[in-house]
Amino acid sequence: MCTIAPNERKGWGRAKMVDFPVAKNPGQGRAAGPLAWLVARAAALYAGLRAAIVDAVTQRRNFILFPFAMIAGLIAYRVLPDEPALTSLAVLLGIALVAAWTGRDRALVRETALLAAMFAVGMVLLPVHAALFGTPMLEAPRYGTYTARIEAVTYDDGSQQRWILSDIAGTPDWTVPEIRMARVTVPGSYTVSPGDTLTARIRFYPVPPPAVPGGYDSQFISHFDGIGAYGTAFGDIEIEQGGEGGLARIVKDVRATITARIVAQLGERIGGIAAALVTGDQSRITEEDRELMASAGIAHVIAISGLHLTLVAGTMFACVRFLLSLSHGLAQRFPIKKIAAGAGIATALAYMVISGMVIPAVRSTIMLALIFAAIIAGRQALTMRNVAIAGLAIIVFEPTSVFRASFQLSFAAVIALISAFELARRHREDREHPQRGRALALMLDIATTSVIAGLATLVFSAYHFQQTAPFGVLGNLMVMPIVTFVMMPAALLGTLLLPIGLEALPYAALGWSIEAMLWCAGFVRDLSGGFDPSPILSPLALGVALLALAWLAYFRTRMRVIGPIAAVPLIAFFCLEQAPDIFIADQSQALAVRSGDRVALIAGRNNTFATTIWSERYITVIEDAHPAAGCDSRGCILTTEDGYTIALVKSRDAFDEDCRIADIVVTRLTAPPQCAVAATLVINASDLARHGAHMIDWNGPDLPPTIRTAIDGPSRRWRIQTQ
Structure with a gap:
């Protein structure tokens, strides 16, 4: 049991550890009865929690x-x-x-x-x-001829590009959107750099809302990034090279040169993956390869993050330290470990810039800089405090990143790995372990790291991507030695030798390693047979996972694992969703209804943006047309196997009849007031405009339907305001 000695000056004082009385015989509590045993266990748990809190406070955690x-x-x-x-x-x-x-x-x-x-x-x-x-959000489409400044090129697959435009001007003035920036899709391939000016015909349109409740919210992210509209350029595009953007232009040209040299040597498929590893340009990676790596649990390899920064900067640190140690004089005169740490920081910064300064790379660079700075200062490098500092920096300068999958995945993995490192270190201090072979130790470390990182990111992967990759441990066990010892060192060496034209051999090794990685991914996918039992999670699951991570990070003792363990039943019992019975799109005609075991459209086309997102989010196959639906020019009627009738009203003439016979009425028109009196539920044009896509669960004739909408808080600053 723990008591806290009072201390007027410090407040918390010093923690005094007092032995908590326990039964000498492990079965003694059970012999006294189940209730007494439960009371004893609860008391012991309370004592352990109290001791863990005191330990964390005294360690200033x-x-x-x-x-x-x-x-x-x-x-x-x-x-x-x-x-x-x-x-x-x-x-x-x-x-x-x-x-x-x-x-x-x-x-x-x-x-x-x-x-x-x-x-x-x-x-x-x-x-x-x-x-x-931030920026105001465009409320209605605009079309005209505009002049704008190119701020960045965010996508380029050779057939189309996406540009971020600012300083948008045109005539007449009323057609110019009053926004800070816009994201515009441009057909073709152009050689442009930040600071260039374009003149083109552009159709601007509002940023779309989420397609499903809890889905990716483009309006929220775009508003805080200063992007108030999307757009498409048409016809001839005039580019005038600007004299600004010196450093940005140089970085862009360097990235383009590296990508072109890699693709020229390794080809479109392998070179596209290699370019993603070096410059962060994923536009050439095919969907088949993405799905292949995701099914094997190694999709993280192609997205520049802490793994890549650590391998590249760590390789430079090890090489510089080794080379300097070869000279006895240098090793005696200079702190070669600190010099190597400085080289690691420089390498991480350079890689961050070349990779396009994406948020995961920036976040990982901050973390690595803290680690290497700790080495230079003679302090312990891998600490949870460094993770907290990196987190604070990212949150302050890029607060919207908290709501993105990359932030959640990377910090969950880092927190879990450092927690495991801290527990293992305390365990090693208490016991002596026999020496294992290096190869066996490496394989065990990779497997352990993969399991810990996989478990830590499981909830976030299942929520954002509907993927759990149950065979991911095997995939990482096969691939990570290739990535660690061949792929990233070859990428680093090839890029360093590229200015003098000697990159052919390292880049060839990089290509071989990528082919080996794809083969391993194919082997794991075939072995798994497509098995991926992904649950449908509600947003509440992310909140539970956040609390579990905070618990895991805060404590130092084994009490820290209680939080993640407790999160499992909480998510299983309170955070699971089921696929809805009715799917209603807000910006298309798509309307899908579940009847029995099948979900099919009664309006709209399949394989559109909305239906694709529905299928992925709810892991549901949506068929083209419902055979039981009766449709004509005035609308559609469907009586489902669950006993309710849904009507899609296309003509005002059909309201009187359909509202009397249907339990649920859906219309893109404005429904008359008497319709809401006759039917159980009415979704009309104003509902779809204000709240976006609707997902409806039929709860039987005695309970009202459950409605989930894609737009939460329609009056918030990032929403497009409707009349």
């Missing part, structure tokens, strides 16, 4: 909770139904800061107030970010 508190604030702001007043947010932040200052002499009050302040900062971050970088 409350700082580790700061990014989690900020994330909680971001989530709280995100889920509010209406936009909060800035004065309210300012008052909330002020109260938390004053409480932290006034309670600075009492540790418990101070730490609680600081966590509350971090929560308040999280709530304020997005409004501040919107004021600095």
Whole structure:
């Protein structure tokens, strides 16, 4: 049992460890009865939790909770139904800061107030970010001839490109969208750089909302990134080279040159994957290869992240240190380990720039810079505090990244791996382990790392991608030695030798390693037979996973594993969703209905954006046309096997009859008021315009249907306001 000795100066004081009384005989508690045994177990658990809290506090691990508190604030702001007043947010932040200052002499009050302040900062971050970088959202399509500045090229597959445009101007003035930037798709291939100016005919249109409840929200992300519209360019496009964007232009040209040299040597397929590893350009990777690697649980290999930065910077660190150690004089005069760490930082920064400075690369570079800086300062490198610092930096400068899969996956994996490292280190300090062969140790480390990272990211992968890759451990076990010892060192060496034209041999080894990786992925996929038992998770599952990660990161003792273990039944019992009975698209005519075991369209076309997202999100096959639906020019009627009737009304003449015979009425028109009185549920044009796509569950004749909408908070600043 733990007690805390009072200490007026420190507040928390020192933790005194007192033995908690337990039965000497393991079966003694059970002999006294199940209730007594449960009470004893609960008391022991409470004592262990109390001791773990005291240990964490005395080790000053409350700082580790700061990014989690900020994330909680971001989530709280995100889920509010209406936009909060800035004065309210300012008052909330002020109260938390004053409480932290006034309670600075009492540790418990101070730490609680600081966590509350971090929560308040999280709530304020997005409004501040919107004021600095946000944009109004285009409400209706615009078409005309425009002149704009090219800020970036975000996609290029050789047949089309996507550009980010700013300073948009045109005539007449009323056709010019009043937005900061727009993302425009351009057919063909152009040699452009940031700072160039284009003149072209462009059709701008509003940024689309999510296609499913809880799906990827383009409007939310685009608003805070300053992108207020999407667009498509037509006809002849005039490009005028600008004199600005010096560094950006150089970086773009370097990336384009490296990509072209790699593809020229290795071909479109293998070269496309190699270019993704070096420059981050994934536009040449085919969907077949993406699905192949995803099925084997190795899709993370082609997305530049902490794995790639660590391997490249770590390889440079090891090579520089080894080469310097060959000279006895240098090793005696200079701190070669610190010099090698400096080279690792420089390599990580260069790789981050060449890879396009995507968020995962930036996040990983910050983390690596902290690790190498700790080596230079003579401090311990792998600590949870460094993870917290990196998290705080990313959250402050890119708060919307918290809602993206890449942030969630990478930080979950890093937190789990460092937690395992801390537990293993404490275990090694307590016991002596026999020496194992290096090859066996390597295989065990890869398998252990794969299992830990896979379990840590399981919820996020299942939610965002509907993939769990149960054979991912085998896939990583086969592929990671290739990636670690051949692929990334070859990519690094080839890129370093590219300026002098000696990259052929390293890039050839890179190509061989990619072919070996694809073969391993094919072997794992064939072995699994397509088995992937992915659940359909609700957004609440992400909140439970966040709490489990905070618990895992905060504690140092074995008590830390209780959080992730407890998250499993919570998600299993409270966070699972089922595929809806009715799917209604907001921006197309698609309407799909479940009748018995089949889901089929009664309106609209299949294989569109909406139906594809529905199939992927809910792991459901949507058939082309429902055979039991009766349709004519006025609408469609379907009586399902579950006993309810749904009507799709296309003509105003059909409202009177269909509203009387149908339980659920769907229309793209404005339904008359009497229709809502006759039918159980009516979804009309205003509902679809305000709340987006609708997913409906039929709960029987005695309970109202459950409705889930894609647009939450239709009045928020990032939503397109409707009349």
